[in-house]
Amino acid sequence: MSATTAPLLSVERLTMRFGGLLAIDDMSLDVAARQITGVIGPNGAGKTTFFNCLTGFYKPTEGSVRLNHPKRGLMRLEALPSHQVAHKAQVVRTFQNIRLFPKMTVLENLMVAQHNALQRASGFSLAGLFGLAGYRRAEAAAMDKAIGWLQRLDLIDKANTAAGDLPYGMQRRIEIARALCVDPLLLCLDEPAAGLNPRESAELNELLKHLAGDEGIAILLIEHDMSVVMNVSDHICVLNYGRKIAEGTPTHIQQDPNVIKAYLGEDDADEQLHAETAP
Numbered sequence: 001m002s003a004t005t006a007p008l009l010s011v012e013r014l015t016m017r018f019g020g021l022l023a024i025d026d027m028s029l030d031v032a033a034r035q036i037t038g039v040i041g042p043n044g045a046g047k048t049t050f051f052n053c054l055t056g057f058y059k060p061t062e063g064s065v066r067l068n069h070p071k072r073g074l075m076r077l078e079a080l081p082s083h084q085v086a087h088k089a090q091v092v093r094t095f096q097n098i099r100l101f102p103k104m105t106v107l108e109n110l111m112v113a114q115h116n117a118l119q120r121a122s123g124f125s126l127a128g129l130f131g132l133a134g135y136r137r138a139e140a141a142a143m144d145k146a147i148g149w150l151q152r153l154d155l156i157d158k159a160n161t162a163a164g165d166l167p168y169g170m171q172r173r174i175e176i177a178r179a180l181c182v183d184p185l186l187l188c189l190d191e192p193a194a195g196l197n198p199r200e201s202a203e204l205n206e207l208l209k210h211l212a213g214d215e216g217i218a219i220l221l222i223e224h225d226m227s228v229v230m231n232v233s234d235h236i237c238v239l240n241y242g243r244k245i246a247e248g249t250p251t252h253i254q255q256d257p258n259v260i261k262a263y264l265g266e267d268d269a270d271e272q273l274h275a276e277t278a279p
């Protein structure tokens with residue numbers, strides 16, 4: 001991020017406690033527009049809790065999450081309920097476990113994601129039922145958007161297949177397509193590579209680079225698969241026991257002694273670091 005560009009998202013001194021457990025501990029992070037920011041850390045480090053605080057699923061105990069929205073100005077995400085974070089702030093997420101409607105077709109899954117826009121077009125009345133012109137236009141636009149994303153994500157030939165009948169890797173891609181139908185400024189992906197084979201992971205890399213580089217969507221990426229994180233991230237933030245222990249480029253993160261210790265444990269990390277620095 002250049003010194004003159006304001007970040008898209010500024011997380012300041014975020015803290016989330018569950019009783020005596022400090023899941024996020026005084027965490028600050030800037031997220032740049034049009035870039036991919038990886039969030040990594042060992043199991044239980046607080047990554048998903050961090051997403052839950054950004055997207056209105058949890059109300060943080062302390063701290064602020066400010067979004068610099070290009071049309072609406074500064075928005076305080078920690079004060080918004082989750083549906084407004086998605087539809088007003090355009091910060092959209094996927095989940096660790098797949099949450100498609102398995103019996104609905106792929107296209108129907110993408111239409112459901114746009115129900116807010118359709119409800120508004122119906123004036124929350126019977127306009128939809130009577131097929132009034134405004135509602136029909138909104139429905140056609142929603143359909144165009146869904147089809148457009150299915151084409152760009154190479155899923156169009158599966159539009160009329162029940163989502164639950166498709167292979168796992170494809171379902172993960174449909175989840176991303178569904179999130180894209182909400183026009184995200186910031187797309188938060190929670191382990192999108194989980195369960196993917198190496199070919200699917202490589203395809204995911206290409207897709208993420210395309211979304212950030214060509215579509216201009218900022219991405220926050222929680223991922224354990226280092227072949228994905230290190231390949232696609234512009235910037236990486238590392239959490240351990242709820243604390244940010246490092247941030248920087250993938251090259252910087254791979255060499256950071258604190259990160260190596262968090263992943264390998266103190267003794268193994270010392271061994272590896274000594275081996276690397278030995279003449």
Ligand SMILES: Nc1ncnc2c1ncn2[C@@H]1O[C@H](COP(=O)(O)OP(=O)(O)OP(=O)(O)O)[C@@H](O)[C@H]1O
Nearest residue numbers: 018021022023041042043044045046047048049050
């Ligand atoms: N609703 C909750 N109530 C109590 N404790 C919670 C809750 N949600 C998360 N935690 C705890 O907060 C800590 C961080 O959990 P979190 O799921 O955010 O970690 P994570 O980094 O996403 O882990 P993983 O990589 O295994 O998904 C853990 O100790 C977890 O048990």
